[in-house]
Amino acid sequence: MIIELKNAKKEYIDGKNKSITPLNGVNLSVEKGEYVAIIGPSGAGKSTLLNIIGCIDSLTSGEYSLDGKNIEFYTKNQQADIRNQYIGYILQNNGLISYRNVYDNVAIPLMFNKKVKKKEYKEKIEAALLSVGMQDYRNRRVNELSGGEKQRIAIARALVNNPDIILADEPTGALDIKNKVSIVELLFQLKSKGKTLLMVTHDMEIANEFKIRYSFTNEGVLSQVGGTIC
Amino acid sequence: MKKLQYIIKSFWVDKRENLRITLFSAVIAFVGLFFIANIKDIKSNIVIFNQADDVYFFSLYKADVKEKELKSKMNKKIGKVHSVPFVSVGVNKEYAECYIYDDYIMKHLNYQFASGREIRTDNEVIITSELGKKYKVGNTFLLSGIDEKGNSVEKEKKVCGILENDIIYYPHGAGAINYDMLVVHAGKDLYYKNGVITLDNSYIGSYVMGLGTYMIEPKEEFRFQQIEQQLEDIGELYSGKELIETNLETLQYDTNQKKVFVIAGVSLGLSVFLGSIYISIMRRKKEFGVMMLSGATFISSIVLMRMNGLISTCIGTILGEIGAIYLIKNENLTGELHISFVLQVFFAITILYVLCCAVIQWIWNRNDIIDLITKE
Ligand SMILES: Nc1ncnc2c1ncn2[C@@H]1O[C@H](COP(=O)(O)OP(=O)(O)OP(=O)(O)O)[C@@H](O)[C@H]1O
Numbered sequence: 001m002i003i004e005l006k007n008a009k010k011e012y013i014d015g016k017n018k019s020i021t022p023l024n025g026v027n028l029s030v031e032k033g034e035y036v037a038i039i040g041p042s043g044a045g046k047s048t049l050l051n052i053i054g055c056i057d058s059l060t061s062g063e064y065s066l067d068g069k070n071i072e073f074y075t076k077n078q079q080a081d082i083r084n085q086y087i088g089y090i091l092q093n094n095g096l097i098s099y100r101n102v103y104d105n106v107a108i109p110l111m112f113n114k115k116v117k118k119k120e121y122k123e124k125i126e127a128a129l130l131s132v133g134m135q136d137y138r139n140r141r142v143n144e145l146s147g148g149e150k151q152r153i154a155i156a157r158a159l160v161n162n163p164d165i166i167l168a169d170e171p172t173g174a175l176d177i178k179n180k181v182s183i184v185e186l187l188f189q190l191k192s193k194g195k196t197l198l199m200v201t202h203d204m205e206i207a208n209e210f211k212i213r214y215s216f217t218n219e220g221v222l223s224q225v226g227g228t229i230c
Numbered sequence: 231m232k233k234l235q236y237i238i239k240s241f242w243v244d245k246r247e248n249l250r251i252t253l254f255s256a257v258i259a260f261v262g263l264f265f266i267a268n269i270k271d272i273k274s275n276i277v278i279f280n281q282a283d284d285v286y287f288f289s290l291y292k293a294d295v296k297e298k299e300l301k302s303k304m305n306k307k308i309g310k311v312h313s314v315p316f317v318s319v320g321v322n323k324e325y326a327e328c329y330i331y332d333d334y335i336m337k338h339l340n341y342q343f344a345s346g347r348e349i350r351t352d353n354e355v356i357i358t359s360e361l362g363k364k365y366k367v368g369n370t371f372l373l374s375g376i377d378e379k380g381n382s383v384e385k386e387k388k389v390c391g392i393l394e395n396d397i398i399y400y401p402h403g404a405g406a407i408n409y410d411m412l413v414v415h416a417g418k419d420l421y422y423k424n425g426v427i428t429l430d431n432s433y434i435g436s437y438v439m440g441l442g443t444y445m446i447e448p449k450e451e452f453r454f455q456q457i458e459q460q461l462e463d464i465g466e467l468y469s470g471k472e473l474i475e476t477n478l479e480t481l482q483y484d485t486n487q488k489k490v491f492v493i494a495g496v497s498l499g500l501s502v503f504l505g506s507i508y509i510s511i512m513r514r515k516k517e518f519g520v521m522m523l524s525g526a527t528f529i530s531s532i533v534l535m536r537m538n539g540l541i542s543t544c545i546g547t548i549l550g551e552i553g554a555i556y557l558i559k560n561e562n563l564t565g566e567l568h569i570s571f572v573l574q575v576f577f578a579i580t581i582l583y584v585l586c587c588a589v590i591q592w593i594w595n596r597n598d599i600i601d602l603i604t605k606e
């Protein structure tokens with residue numbers, strides 16, 4: 001079990017002292033190499049779930065284990081290393097630095113990877129850009145790119161440290177059909193490399209491509225849907 | 231190497247903020263160095279004293295510059311220039327009241343002793359009648375003062391003579407402790423020993439932060455009268471007394487003004503620093519968040535994000551200091567410029583930048599990655 005959430009609960013207190021529970025007793029287990037789609041209405045808690053799995057947020061109660069070890073037992077620095085080398089997070093709205101160029105954006109995770117030699121930087125960045133078909137864009141500024149191009153750069157950044165787990169928060173969000181298809185194809189190509197993918201999507205067509213689908217049904221409750229559909 | 235490249239590229243990202251930071255750190259460095267070095271604009275630079283047949287030229291500051299000026303204006307040969315800086319911040323009561331005159335000067339100035347005799351050894355002093363109420367001949371006491379490098383100096387002195395009456399009251403400049411025998415006199419006469427001179431301005435040296443004193447060796451080939459004839463050519467010529475008066479005025483005026491300048495300078499600098507760093511931090515919030523998301527620690531993100539500003543601060547500070555040093559060296563200003571002053575100003579401004587970063591980071595940019603990455 002690469003990812004395991006047991007009775008995970010996340011609670012926010014909003015401005016009016018009302019509690020919001022995007023995750024209310026969520027149970028989720030994902031094996032290595034599995035491709036998982038997460039669907040659900042807006043505001044259900046999908047991003048919250050990915051944030052927890054991506055080690056940038058913590059649970060109010062319950063348990064999250066990564067690779068069989070409870071995340072609470074990792075130190076802050078270890079969690080930073082996990083985010084760096086083990087998890088590639090494609091943020092909702094791509095999370096690129098608009099005023100920097102493509103090369104610098106993709107380079108950010110590499111700068112903090114202690115296992116990669118500085119000599120290898122260029123090679124790794126080129127490889128990541130090549131894998132998303134953006135090798136000619138390296139010197140372009142991000143805010144000059146189209147939505148689809150940005151999304152590819154975001155994927156390249158998530159892949160540059162060759163992580164085992166990829167978290168994709170609506171990577172096809174604002175794209176047209178053609179771009180959607182190519183992004184999904186791109187992510188599915190990684191399956192052969194043994195990567196694990198958790199993808200949040202609103203798009204049922206895309207969700208149907210996944211064997212394993214989870215849906216936020218009630219408030220903060222996650223349940224598997226159509227697990228048998230191929 | 232890659233991180234360095236990233237930092238260098240960040241200069242462009244923060245160009246406006248960095249420009250502002252550079253400019254203002256330069257201004258603060260400039261003002262700061264002037265303040266610490268206690269730079270003053272000296273009203274007069276040349277004093278002429280006449281003793282017997284010799285004529286002495288003294289410049290309170292930048293004797294070499296003045297020498298050139300004199301040469302060009304008077305078209306005469308002038309001897310080598312020595313510099314004798316006085317920087318004394320304060321002396322104790324005993325110090326201010328005692329005289330360390332030697333045999334020669336006692337005779338020369340015709341002092342009368344109430345008791346005792348002239349100085350014969352280095353650790354003896356002659357004291358005023360005022361101080362004589364407290365000490366007798368043979369008593370010892372501690373003289374303390376501050377030398378030209380700002381270090382405190384203490385010497386034990388034995389009273390060898392007490393003056394009959396305090397004909398002239400000019401306490402010693404702090405230089406006396408370093409240069410041993412120093413003499414001051416309000417009149418035209420002047421005595422020097424061991425190549426060191428104090429002017430009347432050693433008076434200033436005792437009470438007010440020091441002035442530089444420079445000396446031109448008395449090997450002049452012309453006489454006072456000749457100079458007097460050409461006084462108008464020289465321009466600013468003051469007597470020793472006038473010199474003290476004008477400079478004391480300037481000094482008192484300076485200290486009050488300086489306080490205002492420093493307070494204004496520091497608050498202005500602080501607000502510009504805070505403002506620029508704030509803008510930059512808020513604008514680059516997401517970048518900070520993405521770094522953290524990508525596995526950077528809080529500290530290494532801060533270093534990457536703020537280093538360009540720090541470098542701008544350093545560059546600005548160095549430029550400001552170079553400007554200040556240039557001005558002090560080339561203009562008619564006095565002050566002590568130790569390397570430690572330059573370093574003090576440099577580190578103070580650098581620390582100011584770091585503190586500003588820390589404060590802003592602490593208040594507006596805590597360790598919440600989600601908050602950071604969702605900001606556009
Ligand atoms: N920091 C926070 N403080 C308070 N409430 C929050 C916070 N973050 C998220 N929430 C709330 O938690 C709920 C789930 O948010 P989340 O971003 O996970 O939704 P989502 O499923 O990703 O929605 P979308 O499809 O629109 O992206 C929302 O109601 C949101 O308002």
Ligand SMILES: [Mg+2]
Binds near residue numbers: 046047048169
């Ligand atoms: Mg979301």
